[in-house]
Amino acid sequence: MYLAVSGCLLGENIRYNGGHTHDRFITDALGKYAQFVSFCPEHLAFGTPRDSLRLVSDKESVTVHNNKTLEDITSRLIETSKAELDKISQQPICGIILKAKSPSCGLGSAVIYRTNGYAQSKGDGVFAKMCKEHLPLVPIEEEARLIDPWLRENFIMQIFAYEDFETFKATHPAMKELVTFHQSYKFMLQSKNDQNYRKLGNIVANQAKKPFEEILLDYEVLFKQTIGHKSSIAKTRNVLEHMAGFLKKCINDVEKRTLHDQIHDYAHKIIPLITPLSTLHMLAKEYQVEYLLDQKFLHPYPKELALRSDIRSGK
Template identity: 65%
Template sequence: MKIAVSGCLLGEEIRFNGGHSQDRFVTQSLGEYAQFVSFCPEHLAFGTPRSTVRLVEDENDGYYIQSSDGEVDVMDKLLHTNNIELQKIQNEPIRGIIFKSKSPSCGLGSALIYRTNGYSKEKDDGLFVKMCKERFPLLPMEEEGRLNDPWLRENFIMQLFAYDDFENFKASKPTMKDLVAFHQSYKFMLQAKDEVMYRRLGRIVGNHDKLSFDEILKKYEHVFKTIIAEKSSIAKNRNVLEHMAGFVKDKISKVEKEMLHEQIHDYANKIVPLIAPLSRLHMFAKKYSVEYLLNQKFLHPYPKELALRSDIKSGK
């Protein structure tokens, strides 16, 4: 899987002062499963070290780029290198982008906008982020600052791997039967994000309008990628866990049933992390060969070594 990442997060010494902002989760944990495509529109435009730039409000409620050394055509230079970096990303089978927070180029909702009087006004997307969002509207994107939150981190990684899974599925020249199987395998993960949209997706697969398979797949892709961008919650996960428990309730003993429901209850009350009731369900599904559960992506949405569901704070 390829992910585009702000070069400074990868340890490249390209920040304005010649330093870097290496992020261990990105380089070490994610690095086990992804190849990175680095970008840095500022380094490409001005080299390193360089004067700092900042975003200043304009009269149309937007902003322009100002350099601390008074250089006048910084905006044009940056727009040019932004386009070069965008093209580089587009040329690769990218499954997501991770940006460096607070940067006027790379901040995702965290770039400071200054008033013309020099005071900061509000936060917005940096210039490069804005262009990425326009070019790749459904691509998973996050910034490293937000990835310190276990809940946002888990949701983003889940989205990233689901997006990758769909792209690989699409490339496998699937049939309608394959799409039905793909959809079934995502049932609980999608329900944990948006039950209403999940049902809408089911109607697309049902194909009551007798569309061609290409049209169905296109519609499916749009809704699927929209749902996986949503965040799950403890309440929604709890519903899904109860639903999954229904698949083993006639096979397990009374005591096992009590223990399972106690763990789901403890998860809902933030006493144990999601991995606790999930592991128990997984074990029952394996013991009693409940294939429908074993095939669920919700049980294994990404490599278990990332251990993101072991953190009690990964639920909100």
């Protein structure tokens, strides 16, 4: 998998002061599964070290200024941001991780100043805004938000599902394969947005008899939008109960009680999600319930990341 990442998060000494903001989760944990495409529109424009920048808003627009000289350097930063966007777009990236608070990379966290020098609000940095506009379906997050176990789990699930769809698409599938793909994502999609799961089912059902290429494109857009939704404990509990329903005819009373108790305890934040999921997985294996075993929701990303072992990964 390719991930585009702010170069300073990868440990490159390219911040305005010649330093970095190395993020160990990205390089050490995600680095086992991803190749990084580094970018830094500011280094490309002004070199390192350089004067720091700020976003300034007048009534008409937001511009970028040198903090020391106050020179308007908007057009130069736009130019290099476009070049970096081109660079990352040429790779099959499955996600973008940006450095928070930067006037270039901040995603909703860049401080925007008034012309009188006072902070006015927060918004997107120049490069972050461009990424959102030009790559609207690509998963995108800031490293600062990924500290939150719930946002982290959602983002990691999203990038692996995104990669899975890209791999699937590259196999030149036909309708039969799309149906199987959709079925395998049933519970993950329901944990994100049940309404969209149903809409995706309607796309696959193809009652309008559209050509397959059109169906696949419609499916891709809504699928990628849906995996970007955040799960919740309530939605996940529904999914767990639904999954347990597939086992009810084969499991015994003790197994049923255990599973029910674990789902209850998960919903009340007493135990993490991995506990009922492991039980579901074990029972599905024991009773050979293939439909459950094929569900991506049981193994959405490498288990070594252990994100569902954290009780705070549910909200």
